[in-house]
Amino acid sequence: MMPVCCFGELLLRFSPVVQGEWIRQAAMPVFVGGAELNVATALAKWHVPVSYSTVLPQNSLADDIISYVVDKGIDPSGIVRFGQRVGTYYLPQGTDLKNAGVIYDRAHSAFSELAPGKVDWDTILQDTSWLHISAISPALNANVAATCKELLAVASAKGITISIDLNYRARLWQYGKTPVEIMPELVDYCTVVMGNIWAANTLLGIPVDPQIHIREDKNELLAHALATSEAIQERFPRCKVVANTFRFDMLPAGLHYYTTLHVNGQQYVSSEYFTDSVVDRVGSGDCFMAGLIYGLYRQEAPQSVIEFATAAAFGKLQQMGDATNQSITDITTRLQSATF
Template sequence: MKKVLCFGELLLRLPPANAGEWLRNNTMPVFVGGAELNVATALATWGVPVKYCTALPDNIISKDITDYLQQKNIDTSPIIYSGERIGLYYLKEGADMKSAENVFDRKYSSFSTLATGIVDWDAILENVSWFHFSAIAPAVSESAAALCKEALQAAARKNITISVDLNHRSLLWKYGKQPIEVMPELVQYCNVVMGNVWSANSLLGIPVDANIHDQGTQENYLSTANQTAKYIFQKFPQCKWVANTFRFDGNENNIRYYAVLDTVNQQTVSPIFQTASVIDKVGSGDCFMAGLIYGILNQHASTDIIGFAAAAAFGKLQEKGDATKNSVEKIQNILAKNKQVFL
């Protein structure tokens, strides 16, 4: 079986305990993550052969990290050793990735400074059938955006399936270009697009009703997702699958979650998942993306693809850390408990 290649920036997440406890106790945990690495970790956990490509400085910390990833059955041979630092971010315990309390410290990281014309894409893409990246990668720097385009062109020449997660991080995109100036040029190569109707609006300029929440019905949200998918299919003819997620956070971490998968001729909806408690919100969307890749790779039916992906994302909310440790069997059990609410 050929491999999935995940490409993006590796990050170390430092979650300071609330109310300054991390200072008084002189402790702060470290989680290894990054959107694309979280996808790679999930796929490796589920038995999918996977490669991971990023840029790291050539030092002992990077060696510890690559050893750690190899123990998770992730092929780290595509990693480029250059530059001087690993990107960091600080996120308060329990906060969401889009929270204003999220502090990025990744300027001049190895990934953000990696130039085009250096990476041997023919070698890295050998024995690869799927290439995955997210909108976070080109948001980091202008050189990273150019590198993404270089990688996508190389993958497209080899007829490799390409997927993108339309992660929108407004705290990034600080190098003088708006997402709408960059992302459409990259998404034109993609066969699978995942995100939500709001990120499609911000990153691709696809219309979304500003009053969408007024009705607040699932029927209305699903109709909007279908319209978004139709715009994507028309604007980006290479795209064959569009997935949109809907997560509504209520009081006291009460969460309602579902997802939808559109093809040109069909829309398929996941069960509705609900929980009153959340352990960690980080990485849930990445877990969904991994589930989507897993289902499409294994040629599952649309109902199984979207159901598994949504259950994987929902299950990740109950796990601490950036990437899931849940097995395929556990995710299928989560799905089975919620199948009664399929539309």
């Protein structure tokens, strides 16, 4: 089978224990990640041929990282070497990338130095059947956004299936452009769009009810997901598949999770999952995206696709680190105990 290529910035996540305990312990866990690498890692674990494309500097730290990528079963041939540093971010243990706890340290990273014309995308995409990117990359700066468009244009011309994760990071998008000025022209190339009704509003300008999250009525949310999916497909004719995720915190602790998939004019709804505690929220959405690609790549039935992706994403919430290490058996076993 022809491989999937995941493109995006590799990041090192420093995960300090809260309230200064990391200082007293003189230790801070480090995880190799980045949204697109997390997707690639899961796909490799599930025996889907996958390559990874990013930019890393020519130094020993980057050499170690590439060895790590290879050890995960990922083809590193799409990694380009230039620049001076690897991007990093700090996220205190137990917090979420979407909240104010994240501290980015990725300015002037090698990846941020991308610009149109610097990479031979024809070579990177040789023998590729599927390209995956996310909305994080074009959020970095104008040159990276233009490079994303260049990459997508080449992939589209080759007839490659293109998926995008509409992951919004409020701490990014600091270069004078709003997401709705950049993202629509990128999504215009995409076959598969994953996100949620709020991300579709922020990144694409698709209308959203501003009070719907307060009511948290499932039937209302599912109807809104359908309307959002139809609006995306109407606006972006290349888009054939739209997936929406719903993840709500429960008081005093815990989480409620379910998702939808819209394809061929029909919306499919996943099982519901509940948990009283979460080990690590980072990478759950990436695991869902990997599950989505896994099922669609294998041309499985839509309900099977959404069930597998949802079970995988929920399982990642109980694993420390950026990428999942769940096996296919782990996920299918969880499916058997899901709430339908």
